[in-house]
Amino acid sequence: MEGVTRNVRTYNHFCLMARALERVGDRWSLLVIRDLVTGAKRFTDLMDRLGGITPKTLSQRLRELEVAGIVTADREPGRREVWYSLTPAGADLGPVIDALNWWGLRHAWRRPQPGEPLHAEHLLRSAIQAIDLATDDHEPARWHFRLDGRDYLVESDGHQWSLTAKAPPTPTWADVTITATTASLATFVFAPSDLDIDITGETEPVQRFRQLISTLATVVHPV
Amino acid sequence: MEGVTRNVRTYNHFCLMARALERVGDRWSLLVIRDLVTGAKRFTDLMDRLGGITPKTLSQRLRELEVAGIVTADREPGRREVWYSLTPAGADLGPVIDALNWWGLRHAWRRPQPGEPLHAEHLLRSAIQAIDLATDDHEPARWHFRLDGRDYLVESDGHQWSLTAKAPPTPTWADVTITATTASLATFVFAPSDLDIDITGETEPVQRFRQLISTLATVVHPV
DNA sequence: CTGGATCCATGATGATACTG
DNA sequence: CAGTATCATCATGGATCCAG
Numbered sequence: 001m002e003g004v005t006r007n008v009r010t011y012n013h014f015c016l017m018a019r020a021l022e023r024v025g026d027r028w029s030l031l032v033i034r035d036l037v038t039g040a041k042r043f044t045d046l047m048d049r050l051g052g053i054t055p056k057t058l059s060q061r062l063r064e065l066e067v068a069g070i071v072t073a074d075r076e077p078g079r080r081e082v083w084y085s086l087t088p089a090g091a092d093l094g095p096v097i098d099a100l101n102w103w104g105l106r107h108a109w110r111r112p113q114p115g116e117p118l119h120a121e122h123l124l125r126s127a128i129q130a131i132d133l134a135t136d137d138h139e140p141a142r143w144h145f146r147l148d149g150r151d152y153l154v155e156s157d158g159h160q161w162s163l164t165a166k167a168p169p170t171p172t173w174a175d176v177t178i179t180a181t182t183a184s185l186a187t188f189v190f191a192p193s194d195l196d197i198d199i200t201g202e203t204e205p206v207q208r209f210r211q212l213i214s215t216l217a218t219v220v221h222p223v
Numbered sequence: 224m225e226g227v228t229r230n231v232r233t234y235n236h237f238c239l240m241a242r243a244l245e246r247v248g249d250r251w252s253l254l255v256i257r258d259l260v261t262g263a264k265r266f267t268d269l270m271d272r273l274g275g276i277t278p279k280t281l282s283q284r285l286r287e288l289e290v291a292g293i294v295t296a297d298r299e300p301g302r303r304e305v306w307y308s309l310t311p312a313g314a315d316l317g318p319v320i321d322a323l324n325w326w327g328l329r330h331a332w333r334r335p336q337p338g339e340p341l342h343a344e345h346l347l348r349s350a351i352q353a354i355d356l357a358t359d360d361h362e363p364a365r366w367h368f369r370l371d372g373r374d375y376l377v378e379s380d381g382h383q384w385s386l387t388a389k390a391p392p393t394p395t396w397a398d399v400t401i402t403a404t405t406a407s408l409a410t411f412v413f414a415p416s417d418l419d420i421d422i423t424g425e426t427e428p429v430q431r432f433r434q435l436i437s438t439l440a441t442v443v444h445p446v
Numbered sequence: 447c448t449g450g451a452t453c454c455a456t457g458a459t460g461a462t463a464c465t466g
Numbered sequence: 467c468a469g470t471a472t473c474a475t476c477a478t479g480g481a482t483c484c485a486g
Contacts, residue, residue: 009250009459009477013274014335015345016327016352017257017320023331025250027232027478034240043449051236054479055450069330080448080486089330096326097240099318104239107292107312108246112237122238129239232458232478250459266468277460278469303467 023068024093028053028061033090034097036071038121038152038165040085051117065090101129112186120147120182121165124154127189128161130216143209144174147182176201176209190217246291247316251276251284256313257320259294261344261375261388263308274340288313324352335409343370343405344388347377350412351384353439366432367397370405399424399432413440 009026011018024030028050035041035049046058062084065071070090074083086093105126112118124145131137138158145152151167153174168174177200180188184196192214199206232249234241247253251273258264258272269281285307288294293313297306309316328349335341347368354360366377374390376397391397400423403411407419415437422429 011254011275012339013254013345014339014341014349015254015257016331016349017323018254018327019331019333020323020327021253025248025253027248030244030248031234031236031238031241034238044447047449052234052479054481056452056480057478059450060478082449092326092329095322096319099322100240100243103315103319104241104243106315108239108242110242116235116237118237122236126237126239270468275460277462279461279471280459282469283459305468 020096023065023070024096026061026064028057029065030093030097030100032058032061032065033070033086033093034125035121036084036086036090037094037097038163040074040083041165042081042083046084049119049121051119098129101125102133105129105133111190118182118186120145120150120152120185121163123182123186123189124152124163127213127216128154128163131212132161134215135212137208137212139208141205141208141212142174142176144168144177145185146177146179147185174201175205178209189213246288246293247319249284249287251280252288253316253320253323255281255284255288256293256309256316257348258344259307259309259313260317260320261386263297263306265304265306269307272342272344274342321352324348325356328352328356334413341405341409343368343373343375343408344386346405346409346412347375347386350436350439351377351386354435355384357438358435360431360435362431364428364431364435365397365399367391367400368408369400369402370408397424398428401432412436 010022013019024033031050032046035046041049043055043058043062046062047053047055050058062071062073066073069087070093071084072087074085112123137156139156140158141154141156143154145154150165153164153166153168155162155164178185178197179200180197187193187195188197192210199209201209233245236242247256254273255269258269264272266278266281266285269285270276270278273281285294285296289296292310293316294307295310297308335346360379361381362379363381364377364379368375368377373388376387376389376391378385378387401408401420402423403420410416410418411420415433422432424432
């Protein structure tokens with residue numbers, strides 16, 4: 001009955017940043033949060049995205065983030081699945097995620113390596129960040145991606161882009177719909193060709209999509 | 224001659240954020256960067272601020288950050304001191320620091336605990352963050368703090384606040400000058416009284432200073 | 447099958463002391 | 467001032483196992 005051995009590595013500083021890092025500074029923690037920003041996920045959904053994490057570590061991180069008030073677990077009696085999602089305090093970590101992605105794009109960018117785990121969600125996030133950094137485009141947009149049979153929505157209200165892992169609210173919601181596998185989308189992003197990818201929509205939004213999506217390949221300093 | 228055993232904990236993900244965290248995600252790394260944002264520091268300056276770090280770990284972090292192109296070391300022959308500072312890529316981590324501080328203020332705030340290491344620089348950073356979060360003040364300001372015999376400048380251009388660890392460029396630069404110890408400033412911030420603190424300047428800027436600095440004590444959800 | 451737990455190995459960090 | 471050396475401890479990874 002020793003239960004949770006509070007292993008919390010603390011700094012014991014007054015500094016706000018140190019105290020923030022006591023909650024989200026452990027290995028994997030911010031990556032777990034990154035994957036919950038786009039919507040609730042199950043344990044195995046997270047395992048898929050966090051290539052290389054062990055179930056032990058994921059389990060431990062989820063417990064710690066729960067205790068820290070950043071993640072909530074939805075366990076319903078009689079249901080197998082446990083759905084993890086962010087609390088409001090967890091959602092407030094969005095700017096931290098964005099700032100790290102922005103820095104990564106500017107200073108740690110490189111193309112996917114062979115054999116490197118690459119999840120659709122992360123590729124889309126990179127693309128959004130590249131568009132945000134490299135263009136001064138301020139038109140609204142609604143793109144619906146269907147990748148490996150799963151749905152993602154990429155949306156701009158003219159000021160800010162967002163990424164959500166869900167299906168469109170209505171069949172006509174999107175102005176561009178992209179159907180592909182993650183692998184073929186990755187290929188497309190770095191060398192546009194219409195093999196193994198299907199892009200539908202009105203001519204103008206589709207043109208704009210093609211132009212914006214290509215920024216990831218070109219605009220950034222490659223490493 | 225095995226030299227640097229590249230111990231880099233990698234994730235080997237395509238994700239930009241994972242790659243950013245491979246460089247700055249280790250324990251203490253972001254705190255080192257935080258303390259270099261305000262200006263170049265020596266090894267022992269950093270030791271003072273990073274309460275609880277061991278010289279071994281600090282040394283290791285500085286080497287790693289040097290290799291990562293985030294920190295540069297200025298070693299001049301015939302001089303004992305080594306001055307560490309941020310490269311442009313390191314300075315680009317500013318938004319990450321700010322985002323973590325912002326979250327810390329909203330969700331992990333509490334008053335300094337007895338015996339808790341508290342450095343002037345971190346107290347000032349917290350105060351700035353509180354002012355930024357809690358007020359819609361948009362007047363320029365130039366405050367000169369002299370704490371424990373060291374100089375700090377807090378400045379607002381009307382849009383953004385900044386903190387630098389240096390002396391004012393000219394004797395008349397500041398519109399408010401605060402002379403105190405770190406401990407007495409901490410007391411003052413949480414319960415204004417003019418004991419052990421000296422505030423000079425024109426009446427209006429001083430009034431404004433007193434009003435703004437009190438936000439740290441009051442506006443935030445205390446934990 | 448999902449959602450873990452357990453055991454062991456290894457690597458990262460901390461404590462303390464000491465040095466050019 | 468700017469570290470290094472040594473030893474101890476803790477966190478993480480790898481592999482395997484298990485209950486609902």
